[in-house]
Amino acid sequence: MADFNVTPWNVEGKVDYEVLEKRFGIKPLDEQLLNRIKKHTKDLHFFLTRQIFLAHRELDWLLDQYEKGNKFYLYTGRAPSGGMTLGHLIPFMMTRWLQEKFGAEVYIQIPDEEKFLAKKDITDIDKLRPIIEDNVLDIIAIGFDPKKTKIFLDTDYAGVLYKQACRVAKRITFSTVKDAFGLTNEANIGWIFYTSMQAVPAFLKSVEEGHNVPCLIPLAVDQDVHFRVARDVIGKLGYYKPAILHCKFLPGLMGDSKMSSSVETDAIYLNDNPETVTKKVNKALTGQQATAELQKKHGGDPDKCMVCQYYKFLFEPDDKKLEKIFESERKGKILAGEHKADLAKRINRFLEEHRKKKEQARSKMDQFMLKS
Amino acid sequence: MADFNVTPWNVEGKVDYEVLEKRFGIKPLDEQLLNRIKKHTKDLHFFLTRQIFLAHRELDWLLDQYEKGNKFYLYTGRAPSGGMTLGHLIPFMMTRWLQEKFGAEVYIQIPDEEKFLAKKDITDIDKLRPIIEDNVLDIIAIGFDPKKTKIFLDTDYAGVLYKQACRVAKRITFSTVKDAFGLTNEANIGWIFYTSMQAVPAFLKSVEEGHNVPCLIPLAVDQDVHFRVARDVIGKLGYYKPAILHCKFLPGLMGDSKMSSSVETDAIYLNDNPETVTKKVNKALTGQQATAELQKKHGGDPDKCMVCQYYKFLFEPDDKKLEKIFESERKGKILAGEHKADLAKRINRFLEEHRKKKEQARSKMDQFMLKS
Numbered sequence: 001m002a003d004f005n006v007t008p009w010n011v012e013g014k015v016d017y018e019v020l021e022k023r024f025g026i027k028p029l030d031e032q033l034l035n036r037i038k039k040h041t042k043d044l045h046f047f048l049t050r051q052i053f054l055a056h057r058e059l060d061w062l063l064d065q066y067e068k069g070n071k072f073y074l075y076t077g078r079a080p081s082g083g084m085t086l087g088h089l090i091p092f093m094m095t096r097w098l099q100e101k102f103g104a105e106v107y108i109q110i111p112d113e114e115k116f117l118a119k120k121d122i123t124d125i126d127k128l129r130p131i132i133e134d135n136v137l138d139i140i141a142i143g144f145d146p147k148k149t150k151i152f153l154d155t156d157y158a159g160v161l162y163k164q165a166c167r168v169a170k171r172i173t174f175s176t177v178k179d180a181f182g183l184t185n186e187a188n189i190g191w192i193f194y195t196s197m198q199a200v201p202a203f204l205k206s207v208e209e210g211h212n213v214p215c216l217i218p219l220a221v222d223q224d225v226h227f228r229v230a231r232d233v234i235g236k237l238g239y240y241k242p243a244i245l246h247c248k249f250l251p252g253l254m255g256d257s258k259m260s261s262s263v264e265t266d267a268i269y270l271n272d273n274p275e276t277v278t279k280k281v282n283k284a285l286t287g288q289q290a291t292a293e294l295q296k297k298h299g300g301d302p303d304k305c306m307v308c309q310y311y312k313f314l315f316e317p318d319d320k321k322l323e324k325i326f327e328s329e330r331k332g333k334i335l336a337g338e339h340k341a342d343l344a345k346r347i348n349r350f351l352e353e354h355r356k357k358k359e360q361a362r363s364k365m366d367q368f369m370l371k372s
Numbered sequence: 373m374a375d376f377n378v379t380p381w382n383v384e385g386k387v388d389y390e391v392l393e394k395r396f397g398i399k400p401l402d403e404q405l406l407n408r409i410k411k412h413t414k415d416l417h418f419f420l421t422r423q424i425f426l427a428h429r430e431l432d433w434l435l436d437q438y439e440k441g442n443k444f445y446l447y448t449g450r451a452p453s454g455g456m457t458l459g460h461l462i463p464f465m466m467t468r469w470l471q472e473k474f475g476a477e478v479y480i481q482i483p484d485e486e487k488f489l490a491k492k493d494i495t496d497i498d499k500l501r502p503i504i505e506d507n508v509l510d511i512i513a514i515g516f517d518p519k520k521t522k523i524f525l526d527t528d529y530a531g532v533l534y535k536q537a538c539r540v541a542k543r544i545t546f547s548t549v550k551d552a553f554g555l556t557n558e559a560n561i562g563w564i565f566y567t568s569m570q571a572v573p574a575f576l577k578s579v580e581e582g583h584n585v586p587c588l589i590p591l592a593v594d595q596d597v598h599f600r601v602a603r604d605v606i607g608k609l610g611y612y613k614p615a616i617l618h619c620k621f622l623p624g625l626m627g628d629s630k631m632s633s634s635v636e637t638d639a640i641y642l643n644d645n646p647e648t649v650t651k652k653v654n655k656a657l658t659g660q661q662a663t664a665e666l667q668k669k670h671g672g673d674p675d676k677c678m679v680c681q682y683y684k685f686l687f688e689p690d691d692k693k694l695e696k697i698f699e700s701e702r703k704g705k706i707l708a709g710e711h712k713a714d715l716a717k718r719i720n721r722f723l724e725e726h727r728k729k730k731e732q733a734r735s736k737m738d739q740f741m742l743k744s
Contacts, residue, residue: 126538126731158534159744163527166485167497169562174546176505189549190541193565372531372744 004257004316006222007182009118015257017054017248024224026055026246036063042099045316047247048093062243072214073370075201075242076097077109080128080135085267086314087250092142094218094247099145106144107201108151109134117191138270138363140368141354152370154197159372161200164207169196169235173340178227199230203239215242220249249343250313253306256286275349282346286336299332307339315346328339376629378594380552389426389620391593396596398427398618408435413473418689419466419619427593427618432614434461434517439585444469444586447573447614449481452500452541453491453506457639458686459622464514466590472518476734478516479573480523482508489562506521510642511599512733512740513726515610524742526569531744533572536579543605552601573604575611587614592621625678627657646720653716656710687718
């Protein structure tokens with residue numbers, strides 16, 4: 001029996017993604033669909049070929065639309081509560097790649113009320129401001145096209161979003177939220193309402209344009225529930241239901257299914273300095289044998305080695321090079337110390353580059369941000 | 373046993389205001405408080421002396437503050453779903469009078485989402501726009517000071533209101549809303565959230581000024597429940613709890629405790645033409661005897677005569693003249709036909725004047741309206 005639980009606010013246990021797909025009623029991203037994407041994009045991002053994005057809702061329909069000349073826009077988001085981690089980058093990097101390949105516009109929602117409403121320990125919504133600004137800079141640094149990308153905070157942009165959220169909310173009962181999200185009668189009424197705000201950007205462009213525009217939402221699979229509820233409602237309002245592309249969680253360095261912010265060395269933050277990164281990577285779970293002798297003799301399992309997994313998820317785009325790393329692990333050719341030192345260097349190089357772009361992002365902020 | 377029910381969305385049965393005060397835990401507006409008000413206002417509006425405004429929360433505290441030099445602002449509102457009736461004028465006329473006498477600023481909320489969320493038959497929020505504009509013109513026509521009065525629609529001003537509403541919402545559970553408003557699990561999540569939006573203007577000025585400003589809310593008694601819930605929360609957020617001044621409902625012409633929009637001749641709309649007004653008043657319940665002979669002999673009861681009540685509530689500010697009208701009714705000196713014809717003329721004169729002011733209000737709208 002698969003003993004795990006995935007909600008937008010909590011991930012418990014070891015996630016079995018096959019079981020999760022069935023539970024959520026989402027479809028695996030199969031070879032045929034990947035080939036259809038490739039027809040338009042020429043190449044495929046390794047997020048797709050490596051099944052880091054592994055499932056979808058109606059991506060086939062979205063491609064039908066695209067092939068009929070009906071261009072789609074992209075929508076993704078980030079609920080700020082602290083600094084962004086490596087794992088948070090994945091849906092944004094996918095979105096940026098899709099923007100480039102399909103020439104698509106991108107809406108990025110920053111639901112700055114969500115964590116405030118859902119988390120007891122966040123008591124002052126205004127204190128999130130510096131965190132929000134830092135998150136937005138991280139997002140811009142990923143390389144979105146300023147001419148085609150709009151970023152908005154829920155509280156700032158509510159003059160546009162709230163009315164549309166009410167239209168969604170009218171069609172969602174508390175019973176539905178209770179069942180879908182597991183909220184109880186003791187949940188606060190802002191948290192209960194919140195899902196309607198998250199639904200809005202999935203049809204906002206259709207409202208703005210006055211005609212239906214297809215929407216694709218790349219997201220981490222824990223966010224699917226919002227759209228399981230909202231897709232029906234959006235359809236009833238007369239708009240296209242958004243298509244969705246689901247990614248796995250970047251595992252925690254300690255082997256958790258999703259990086260946990262309560263396990264100190266589980267997640268690498270984009271603001272971590274090189275020493276911290278090296279220290280965290282040094283503690284990573286590699287699943288190697290108890291001694292160097294045994295490791296050299298028996299090798300390790302790349303699927304259980306977090307160092308290998310971090311290469312796979314983010315740090316080795318070249319499939320051949322990745323296979324070499326996996327092979328070294330399997331055959332015991334590389335020992336944990338060296339393996340970790342290499343990865344730490346790779347991550348630090350990436351973060352150094354990222355922070356340069358982030359510094360440049362500051363002057364571009366105004367081009368991206370919407371206010372109502 | 374008092375068999376009636378009062379919620380913001382429905383009034384059933386014959387309202388016993390004394391019972392209601394106890395049920396809601398609000399205090400009668402007594403002689404001593406009226407005298408305290410009079411000390412500052414020199415005279416008293418007949419809404420106060422005639423107990424049309426009959427109860428309060430912490431008005432004594434508000435006057436303490438005022439006497440210490442701590443000026444208050446006023447907050448009231450109107451949830452649009454159709455044209456405004458005579459009854460809707462009362463809290464606004466009281467607010468305007470208080471503005472003049474105390475030199476107070478006024479915040480007027482137009483929660484344009486409320487009825488959309490609460491009423492099944494309002495299916496398109498955008499179709500309310502012409503009604504909203506008409507309501508706003510009616511409100512401006514009452515004579516608010518454009519330099520001291522701000523009017524805002526929830527959906528337009530959500531860029532300011534929504535964040536504050538989230539701060540309120542975080543402290544209200546669904547259980548509380550269920551108990552206080554009688555909402556069920558099948559209520560929609562927008563309706564459940566809505567009370568947090570209604571709470572915001574009661575402390576918004578304190579947020580804006582960066583220090584606590586006392587607030588007084590004149591309202592019809594059915595709205596009290598919103599603040600029964602919100603006052604505690606506002607206190608916990610560190611702001612002054614708003615003081616409240618409650619008015620009775622203008623009875624329906626047919627004798628209902630609150631004018632019912634489902635009984636065609638019960639309510640007079642500000643847009644009713646003179647013929648319609650005359651027709652409606654002609655059908656009013658007067659409680660007179662079965663024949664003219666009997667009426668002349670036994671007289672009638674002014675408390676049960678809706679014609680007398682309309683003079684009392686709105687159309688005869690002069691207490692002596694009102695007593696004469698009541699006396700004529702009691703002594704059978706006036707018969708229903710003449711009684712009604714006089715009132716209809718009076719109402720039509722009032723409405724003609726009101727519509728002139730409404731026409732002038734159009735050019736002033738921009739001075740009053742806020743957007744985020």
